Amino acid sequence: MDCCDAPGLMPVEQALTQMAQTVSAVAEKEQCDLADAFDRVLAEDVASPLDIPPFDNSAMDGYAFRFTDWQANNTMPLAGKAMAGQPFTGDVPVGHCVRIMTGAKVPEGLDTVVMQEKAVVSEDGANVSFAEVKQCSNVRYRGEDVKAGDVALFAGDRLSPRHIGQLACLGIGKVPVCRKLKVAIFSTGDELKLPGTPLSEGEIYDSNRFAVKAMLSRLPIEVRDFGVIPDDEAQLRQVFADADAWADAVISSGGVSVGDADYTKQILDEMGDIGFWKLAIKPGKPFAFGKLPHSQFFGLPGNPVSAVVTCDQLVMPTLQKMMGWKAEPALGFEAELTARLKKRPGRKDYQRATATLVDGQWQVAGTGNQGSAIFSSMISANGYAPLAAESAGEEAGQRVWFEPFAEWLK
Ligand SMILES: Nc1nc2c(c(=O)[nH]1)N[C@H]1C(S)=C(S)[C@@H](COP(=O)(O)OP(=O)(O)OC[C@H]3O[C@@H](n4cnc5c(N)ncnc54)[C@H](O)[C@@H]3O)O[C@H]1N2
Numbered sequence: 517m518d519c520c521d522a523p524g525l526m527p528v529e530q531a532l533t534q535m536a537q538t539v540s541a542v543a544e545k546e547q548c549d550l551a552d553a554f555d556r557v558l559a560e561d562v563a564s565p566l567d568i569p570p571f572d573n574s575a576m577d578g579y580a581f582r583f584t585d586w587q588a589n590n591t592m593p594l595a596g597k598a599m600a601g602q603p604f605t606g607d608v609p610v611g612h613c614v615r616i617m618t619g620a621k622v623p624e625g626l627d628t629v630v631m632q633e634k635a636v637v638s639e640d641g642a643n644v645s646f647a648e649v650k651q652c653s654n655v656r657y658r659g660e661d662v663k664a665g666d667v668a669l670f671a672g673d674r675l676s677p678r679h680i681g682q683l684a685c686l687g688i689g690k691v692p693v694c695r696k697l698k699v700a701i702f703s704t705g706d707e708l709k710l711p712g713t714p715l716s717e718g719e720i721y722d723s724n725r726f727a728v729k730a731m732l733s734r735l736p737i738e739v740r741d742f743g744v745i746p747d748d749e750a751q752l753r754q755v756f757a758d759a760d761a762w763a764d765a766v767i768s769s770g771g772v773s774v775g776d777a778d779y780t781k782q783i784l785d786e787m788g789d790i791g792f793w794k795l796a797i798k799p800g801k802p803f804a805f806g807k808l809p810h811s812q813f814f815g816l817p818g819n820p821v822s823a824v825v826t827c828d829q830l831v832m833p834t835l836q837k838m839m840g841w842k843a844e845p846a847l848g849f850e851a852e853l854t855a856r857l858k859k860r861p862g863r864k865d866y867q868r869a870t871a872t873l874v875d876g877q878w879q880v881a882g883t884g885n886q887g888s889a890i891f892s893s894m895i896s897a898n899g900y901a902p903l904a905a906e907s908a909g910e911e912a913g914q915r916v917w918f919e920p921f922a923e924w925l926k
């Protein structure tokens with residue numbers, strides 16, 4: 517399908533759908549200690565092995581008794597103590613109350629707890645009176661949070677601190693997780709130098725590999741970095757083969773355009789299948805997706821902003837699916853634009869933008885020069901104002917959609 521004024525270019529949404537349909541989730545599972553499970557992707561539904569809470573317990577520090585005993589006599593002798601972890605043992609005699617702490621098991625047969633602030637203790641400490649009592653108050657019942665057998669967490673959940681807390685509540689020490697995805701990365705280009713080394717004329721620093729590696733490191737992914745590969749067809753072919761033999765996904769940057777040293781397309785064509793090569797996205801039109809003999813291939817454009825934005829918008833959602841992670845769509849909101857955003861119709865444009873809260877209202881402004889080599893446009897931004905392919909720019913005062921940067925860009 518062509519995209520309006522960008523003939524021959526596939527729309528972003530179509531590309532995302534095609535990629536999602538092409539890839540599948542890693543099949544291998546492993547058992548992981550709870551202590552190491554943070555950030556991993558759950559491979560199976562987890563049903564609770566027990567009721568949570570496992571026993572009726574007190575929600576307050578106070579006194580427990582039978583409501584009917586209190587109705588008979590609102591002053592009751594103390595029969596003993598129930599502490600968290602040290603339950604009251606034996607039977608509570610009729611007409612008696614028990615001193616109880618928050619989290620302590622409510623003794624057998626008792627049904628009501630009154631907080632200590634609402635109790636009056638006799639001078640000798642032997643009796644306690646309660647003026648006002650609501651039946652069954654301040655008791656947390658067995659299974660009221662999660663019942664044994666209920667599915668508490670689902671296959672495809674990425675284990676956040678909240679999920680880790682839930683697994684711990686359930687007493688689960690070993691967690692079934694998906695194997696970590698293996699992703700190989702490399703940059704291509706004779707002009708690229710390692711940061712920290714001096715530049716000769718015509719050279720620049722390799723920024724894409726570092727940015728992409730940092731993004732991948734935010735997810736449960738094993739990254740293998742093949743470094744910078746010069747514009748040499750034979751070397752490039754060897755790296756493609758080595759990366760493919762090891763990885764589930766290979767991500768290169770540079771060499772996907774039409775320049776004399778842009779060998780990537782030719783190699784992918786020979787070794788595997790090209791899914792698509794050009795998209796109606798800005799920045800990042802020459803973005804490649806394809807299949808190598810063993811792995812999926814993503815070819816990021818060389819320009820640094822294009823590389824980061826296409827990795828963020830196209831590669832990361834596809835890797836999420838490969839990781840087995842059933843991720844939610846990105847959150848966003850509408851906000852007022854404070855200055856014009858320039859754009860030509862044709863490609864969906866991920867304008868780097870800053871959202872600011874002014875007098876309780878969100879306002880959005882672009883970050884200036886949106887050139888695909890202007891990396892500083894990423895730095896003052898805290899998200900995107902994505903403009904639809906057909907948009908011819910947006911005026912100040914209009915409301916635009918704003919998407920905060922995903923966790924891996926922060
Ligand atoms: N005749 C045409 N020329 C170009 C087109 C086109 O359609 N026709 N597309 C332009 C667009 S859009 C982009 S984006 C780039 C993509 O080019 P490549 O992916 O082939 O990348 P290179 O040519 O290797 O590099 C482009 C640019 O980016 C710099 N670069 C490359 N790798 C890195 C890196 N790892 N870190 C930092 N900077 C990098 C490189 O030095 C170039 O300046 O093509 C346009 N040209």
Ligand code: MOO
Nearest residue numbers: 799800801822888
């Ligand atoms: O990918 Mo290019 O972003 O349009 O410079």
